[in-house]
Amino acid sequence: MDPETDAHLRIGFIGAGNMAFGIAKGIISGNVLPANIKVSAPSKRNFGRFQEIGIAGTNSNVELVCGSDIVFVAVKPHLVREVLNGISPYITDRHIVVSVAAGVTLETLQELLPENTSVIRLMPNLPCIVQEGALLFTRGSCAKPADGALLRSLLQHCGLVEEGPEAWLDIHTGLSGSGVAFVYLFAEALAEGAIKMGMPSSLAHTIASQTVLGAGRVLRDSGKHPAQLRSEVCTPGGTTIYGLHTLEQGGVRASTMSAVESATERARQLGQKSTTRK
Known part of the structure; x- marks a missing residue:
């Protein structure tokens, strides 16, 4: 334009x-x-x-x-x-x-x-x-x-x-609109894990936010699939694969997919209410 x-x-x-x-x-x-x-x-x-x-x-x-x-x-x-x-x-x-x-x-x-x-x-x-x-x-x-x-x-x-x-x-609302809050929750959990292990709270939250920011930029700018980037961070028998195993045991992947689904369905419900309300 x-x-x-x-x-x-x-x-x-x-x-x-x-x-x-x-x-x-x-x-x-x-x-x-x-x-x-x-x-x-x-x-x-x-x-x-x-x-x-x-x-x-x-x-x-x-x-x-x-x-x-x-x-x-x-x-x-x-x-x-x-x-x-x-x-x-x-x-x-x-x-x-x-x-x-x-x-x-x-x-x-x-x-x-x-x-x-x-x-x-x-x-x-x-x-x-x-x-x-x-x-x-x-x-x-x-x-x-x-x-x-x-x-x-x-x-x-x-x-x-x-x-x-x-x-x-509505899918975008669940993925990106509500997804922002899902990322915040994950960042909070990352920081709390570090706090549990003995890091000061303010530093843990600062590093967690920078970690999310840095990972997001690499994901966007590299053009690579998230799974490929994840595999590049893992080394055999290293710290990351142990941590990922724990996340999988906790069902983080399924829970995140379900969270997007739930937010999408709620967006659709709001649309139906707006259509029927006279």
């Missing part, structure tokens, strides 16, 4: 939570000026960090929509219907509406907005805050390829951005 096109876009975020903040930070790392972005929320409680990076806040969703070309709906799934009902009369054919609400389907979004509205579902994750996110989006029936290309251009500084079918979005 033309950088000049990005620079002149007016972008609004309905909702002032972590996802909105992370995406906004990524966008202003590109060509969009903070002055061209606005955030809305019922209270001013979360406006401070947006204002620190030059983004203004408002308590009016309607004001935000009327002054935006792209509207990110970044509220909890159970609030989407109320929010869209409130802004629908002000959505025009110039708008692109991007929902980041977990489980809320394109069908539901399109029913709540004017006919022919360009709608995109986007699933980001928390590391967007440090521009290391994993984002997956899918376009609604009226969203053109150019709309998807524009969104990808805007989000390129947020991390990895991919497009796929809607059926993958």
Whole structure:
């Protein structure tokens, strides 16, 4: 996309939570000026960090929509219907509406907005805050390829951005959205193991976080399968294979797979609730 096109876009975020903040930070790392972005929320409680990076806040969703070309709906799934009902009369054919609400389907979004509205579902994750996110989006029936290309251009500084079918979005929520918490739990357990063996707590947690960061970067940048990298760390009769044996005895692989499955199913349940709630 033309950088000049990005620079002149007016972008609004309905909702002032972590996802909105992370995406906004990524966008202003590109060509969009903070002055061209606005955030809305019922209270001013979360406006401070947006204002620190030059983004203004408002308590009016309607004001935000009327002054935006792209509207990110970044509220909890159970609030989407109320929010869209409130802004629908002000959505025009110039708008692109991007929902980041977990489980809320394109069908539901399109029913709540004017006919022919360009709608995109986007699933980001928390590391967007440090521009290391994993984002997956899918376009609604009226969203053109150019709309998807524009969104990808805007989000390129947020991390990895991919497009796929809607059926993958709930899986992405379980894998990458909830998966962040699974990694945190593993990092906590790594540190606690070191603490148990006598290392000071602060040092153990610092080393655990660096271990997770370093392993992730090698995994991403090497292009190798995780199993290959794992085998490269193991030496016959060494420390790693003994530790891996203990993890396998504890069922860490099966438990992790089940955790992704459970989170995915919950995302689907949230989508069903959003569809049936009138």
